[in-house]
Amino acid sequence: GIEKVTPFYIHAITLYSNLKGAYRLRGGTSSVVEALVSKIEENGGKVLTGQEVTKIVVEGSKVKGVITNNNDFYECDYVVSSTHPAETFNLLDKNPLIKNSFIARILSEKNSYPLFCLYLVMKPGSFKYINRNFFIRRGNKRVNYVLLSMQPPAVGSDFAEVVTIVTSSSFSQFEKWKDTRTGNRGEDYLEYKENLEEEILDFVAADFPDLRSSIECKFSASPLTFRDYTKTPEGSAYGIQKDCNKPFSTFIACKTKLPGLYLTGQSNNVHGVLGATITSLLTCSDILGQDYLMNKIIRAI
Ligand SMILES: Cc1cc2nc3c(=O)[nH]c(=O)nc-3n(C[C@H](O)[C@H](O)[C@H](O)COP(=O)(O)OP(=O)(O)OC[C@H]3O[C@@H](n4cnc5c(N)ncnc54)[C@H](O)[C@@H]3O)c2cc1C
Structure with missing residues (x-):
């Protein structure tokens, strides 16, 4: 939340959900x-x-x-x-x-802030599934907070198939490409996203040293992606x-x-x-x- 702006009940609902463990869905959302x-x-x-x-x-x-x-x-x-x-x-x-x-x-x-989301498809049988979410906050670099969550694997498997890492972002970070549309934003946008993906992976490496070597492929979504798919102003994740x-x-x-x-x-x-x-x-x-x-x-x- 935002100090002196976010109502207490919003803080309480979010905290309750974090303490109880945010639910994830087998088979994905x-x-x-x-x-x-x-x-x-x-x-x-x-x-x-x-x-x-x-x-x-x-x-x-x-x-x-x-x-x-x-x-x-x-x-x-x-x-x-x-x-x-x-x-x-x-x-x-x-x-x-x-x-x-x-x-x-x-x-x-x-509107509330937008998110940058990194989706990792894991090599089969390489990264142990952990049945909880991880909120990690540290330092004061550009990436200083993430929520890491693993999609529950198929019944009978102990290994994560998809890992999602979300971090808060801002529209101004991506403003340069605001007049472009998904799939046609240019090489410099892809490069910018790639750098951010690497920063996120570096950030979580302290807690998950084996994560990077277990990745089969990765995708990411920026505030512009969310703006273009959901039509929320500036890709806001949580609306007004x-x-x-x-x-x-x-x-x-x-x-x-x-x-x-x-x-x-x-x-x-x-x-x-x-x-x-x-x-x-x-x-x-x-x-x-x-x-x-x-x-x-x-x-x-
Ligand atoms: C990366 C990410 C992670 C998130 N994680 C969480 C979480 O862990 N917990 C949580 O509670 N919330 C989370 N959220 C927020 C959550 O996604 C939203 O709160 C929720 O989706 C809002 O639902 P909604 O129905 O209001 O809007 P939306 O889900 O945005 O639905 C609106 C729909 O309208 C469609 N639409 C828009 N304009 C038009 C049009 N002109 N014609 C036809 N269709 C149109 C959009 O495509 C969209 O499908 C997350 C959001 C993001 C981006």
Whole structure:
């Protein structure tokens, strides 16, 4: 967190998660996506990927649908947007119900810092899997803090297959390439990333001397990668920064003033995966009604 800015409850949630040991998923995080997709399909829904919403269409005084980059129009009664609110309001047709002053406020909110992430694919049977996360902080060089975590291996294996190392970053570090897109940023960008990867590996070598020699190949993602894939401003990892000095302006209601348009995701209430999960319940309860949703949840557990 940030001293004198981050609310205590954010600090407490994060600390609790660190003390209990952040969970990791066997099979990687894509197993959550697969489970969600099959649930959506089971209920008659359809998931479209590789399509970017380029416009949220408003007609009269309500939402009418969305247009995607293929120029397809999807008509609907509800649009639930999980993109960063700044992106949602950029896509929204001008309308009298969402005031410019409200949009200006959202655009002016500060965002949390971005991350630089190093993914290591390990040589089979070379690096022992350790069932915990490591938070390492030391020194005052450019890399002075990392979270190292190993993806649980296939059942029956004692060896790590994928190791992820995350460190905090800043957009200014990558500003030089801000007008480029993933895959086309040039040699100097790749070289810069490569140097950073090496610094990270040097940093963790004191704790994991065998790590480097066990690497089969490595990939890394910069704030620009996250910006281009998730559309968060400057690649922010945790969305709009909660600020204890102005708690109300950094909370954004899930139900907007425009009938049919709902927001969800970490920027509305609480950062992180937990925040996105809690907020999805709030959004559903705004649409379906709190009593209906609570009864359904209580009956299911
Ligand atoms: C490297 C890294 C490590 C992290 N580790 C952790 C962790 O250990 N614990 C934790 O709690 N959090 C972690 N986070 C943060 C976590 O990823 C976020 O909190 C979470 O993903 C937020 O969920 P969301 O639904 O709000 O937004 P997102 O996950 O960003 O989902 C928004 C989706 O909308 C899509 N989108 C955006 N614009 C459009 C458009 N125009 N049309 C169509 N689709 C669009 C994006 O592609 C994206 O898939 C990490 C983040 C990063 C970058």
